[in-house]
Amino acid sequence: MATQPERLMAEMGARARAAQRLLAAAPTATKADALRAMAAAIRADAADILAANACDMAGADALSPAMRDRLKLTEARIEGIAAALEQVAALPDPVGETIRAWRQPNGLTFRRVRVPLGVIGIIFESRPNVTADAGALCLMAGNACILRGGSDATESSRAIHRCLLAGLDAAGLPADAIQLAPTADRAFVGAMLGASGLIDVIIPRGGKNLVARVQAEARVPVLAHLDGNNHVYVDAAADTDMARAIVVNAKMRRIGVCGAMETLLIDRAFSDARALLTTLLDAGCECRVSSELIGLDARLKPVAPEDWDTEYLDAVCAVGLVDGVEGAIAHIAAHGSAHTDAIVTEDAAVAERFLAAVDSAIVLWNASTQFADGGEFGFGAEIGIATGRLHARGPVALEGLTSYKTLVMGSGQVRRG
Template sequence: MADAETDSTALIADLGRRARDAARVLSGLSSAVKARALDSAAEAIREAAPAIAAANDEDMARARAAGLSSAMLDRLRLDAGRIESTAAGVAAVAGLRDPVGQIIDESRRPNGMILRRVRVPIGVIGIIYESRPNVTADAAALCIKSGNAVILRGGSEAIGSNRAIHAALVAGLEREGVPGDAAQLVPITDRAAVGAMLGAEGMIDLVVPRGGKSLVARVQAEARVPVLAHLDGINHVYVDASADPAMAAAITVNAKMRRTGVCGAMETLLIDRAYPHTAALVKVLGDTGCEVRGDASIRALVPTAKPADAADWDTEYLEAIASVAIVDGVDGAMAHIAAHGSHHTDAVVAENEGVAERFLAGVDSAIVLWNASTQFADGGEFGLGAEIGIATGRLHARGPVALEGLTTYKWIVRGTGQTRP
C-alpha cells in the first residue's frame, strides 16, 4: 500500500507540474484560439466515435458482470446519440462567451485611481468523477475555455471509455496548438491516486468531485485543497392545492421518470393535504412503473403504495422509486424540505402566485423552480453549455457550475503616480 501511495503521489506531482505549465500557456491564449481548439476537439470525438463505442461496449460488459445497478449502467452507457451529444457539448462550449478578462465592476477612487475586478482562470482544476464518461469531455472543455488546465480522474468502471474520449479530445486540441497537458487523464484507477490529488497543495488549485455520497464525503474529509462539491440530489416536487391537475401529473412524471439516474431527478413528492386529486396523481406516477413508497395518509388513499420508513425521506434513489407524503400546505412542504432536502433542486407546482413566491423565497436550495420539472437542473438547460456539476454549497459557486464558476478574479488598479499619505 505504501508503494502505491508513493507511486501515486509521484504521478500526480508530475501531472500537476505539467498542468501548471499548460495553464500558463492557456492564460495567454485568445478566445478565438481556445474556441478553434475546442471545435477541433469536438470534431475529433466525432471521428473517433467507433473507437469510443467499442471501448464503451467493453466497459458495459465488465459493469454488468460486476453487478452495477441499472442507474449506474445508464450513466455509463454511450450509444451513437450520446457520443454525438458529447461532441456537440464540446462544440457548444467553444461558442460560449469567454469569461476570462470580463470586467465584473469598475470604480474611480477620490484620488483618481481606477479599480477593476477582472475574471481570471483559477489555474489547475482536478476533477474526480464516476461512471459518466461524457464528463471527460465536458469537464475538459469547460476548463480549457475558462483558461484552466485540468487533471481528470475517472472511475474504474469507465476507464476504457474515458481513455478513448480523452485521446480524441487531446488530438483535436493539439491540432490547433493547445498543449495536450492542458487536459490530462490520470492513467490509473488506484484509489491512492484520489488521495494524492486531494493532498496536491500548490499543484491543484480546486478539486471538483462528481459522484456518489461516499466519493464526495471522502473528498470533503481528506482534501487539503479547496473543494467545490454537491452531495445528494434529494429533490422534491411540492404539489399545492391550487395546482392544475394535468400540469401536476406531467411535471411529477417527468421529474421522476425522464431519467431516474440523474442528480436532478425527483426523489420525494409532497402533496398538499387540500389538493383534491392526490389518489389520481399517485396512480399516474405508479402507472409509469415507479415504485411508490407512501406515508400513512398516502397509503390510506392508495393501498397499493408500499410503506415509507424514516430512511426513505433521506434517500437519493436514482432509480424508479419515489417517496410520497401529505403535507399541510406550503409551510409543511418547506419544513419537510428543510429537514430532509440536500439543498440541490426543489420545485413547486401551483397556480397561486403567493404560494409559489413563498416557496421560491423560503426553500434554501441551489435551484428552485415554479411549475417546471426538476430535471431542468442542468447547465445546458440553463444556457451555460456543459457543466462541471451542481454545487450545493454557499461559497464561490452555486447551482450549475460552468464557465464563470471556474474563474476567480483579481483587482487591476491603474494610477497616475498616486502615493499613499
C-alpha cells in the same frame, strides 16, 4: 519518501501548471477552435468510443441500473457530447471580463476582472461524458485540468480523451492542458487530494462515499455537491394535468441523474392526490407513502422514516401530505440536500414564497427538476451541481471555474497617514 502515485501526481501537476500559463493567455478564437476540433474528432471516432464503452459495460454487471445508465453511451449520447463541446465553444469567454469598475475620490480607478482558477483536479465516477464536459469547460475558462475517472469507465474515458488531445493539437494548444490519470489505483486519488500547490481546486462528481472522502482528506479547496434529495411540491392551486406531467417526468425521465425527484409532497388541500400516485405507479415507480395515502391504491407501500432522507437513484419515490406551502418549506428544510426543489401551482404569491424560502441551489416553478443540468441552463455543459454556499452554486460552468483579481490604476498617488 514520495510514493509512486505521489511522484506521478507531481509530474502531472508540474506539466499542468506550465500548460495553464499558456492557456491563461490563449485567445478566445484559439480555444474555440480546439473545442470544435474536439467535437469533430468525437463524431469521427464514434464507432471506437462505442466499442470502448461496450468493453466497460461488459464489466459493469455489479453496478446498479442507475449507474449502468450513467455509464452507457449510445450514438445519441455521443452526439450530445460533441454538441456540448460546440456549445461551449460558442459561449462568451469569461477570462478578462470586467465584473465591476469604480473610481475613488483620490483618483485611483479600480477594475475587477475574471481570471482562471488555475489547475483543477476532477474526480468522477461512471460518467464518461464528464471527460469531455470537464475538459471543455476548464479549457474555455483558461484552466488546465487533471481528470481521474472511475475504473468502471476506463476505456470510454480514454477513447474520449484521445479526441480531446486531437483538438488541442489541431489548435496548437499544449496536450498537458487536459490530462487523464493513466492509473486506476485508488492511491492516486489520495495523491490528488494532497497535492497542495499543484492543484488549486478539487471537484468530485460522484456518490456520497466519494464526496465524503474528498471533503475529509483534501488539502486543497473543494467544490462539491451533496446528494440530490430533490422534492416536487404540488400546491392546492396546481393544475392537475400539469402536475401529473411534471411529477412523472421529474421522477422517471432518467432515474439515475442527480436532478431526479426523490420525494413528492402534496398539499392536503390538493383535489386529486390519487391522480398523481396513479401516474407514477403506472409509469413503473414504487411509491412509499404516508399513512393518509396508503388506501388510495393497492400498489402503494408504507413510507419509513429514512425514506424522507434517501436519494434512491431508482424507480422509487417517497410521497407525503403537507399543510400548504409552509409545510412543504419546513419539510424540505428538514430533509432536503439543497440541490433542486420545485413547486407546481397557479398561485403566483404561493410560488414566490416557495422560491424565496427554499434555500436550494436550484428552485423551480412549474417545471421538472430534471432541468437541473448545465446544458439546459444554456451553459453548454457543466462539471457538477454545487450545493454549497461559497464561490459557485448550482450548475458549475465557465463562470464557476474563474476567480477574479482587481486592477488598480493610479497617476502617482501615495498613501499618507
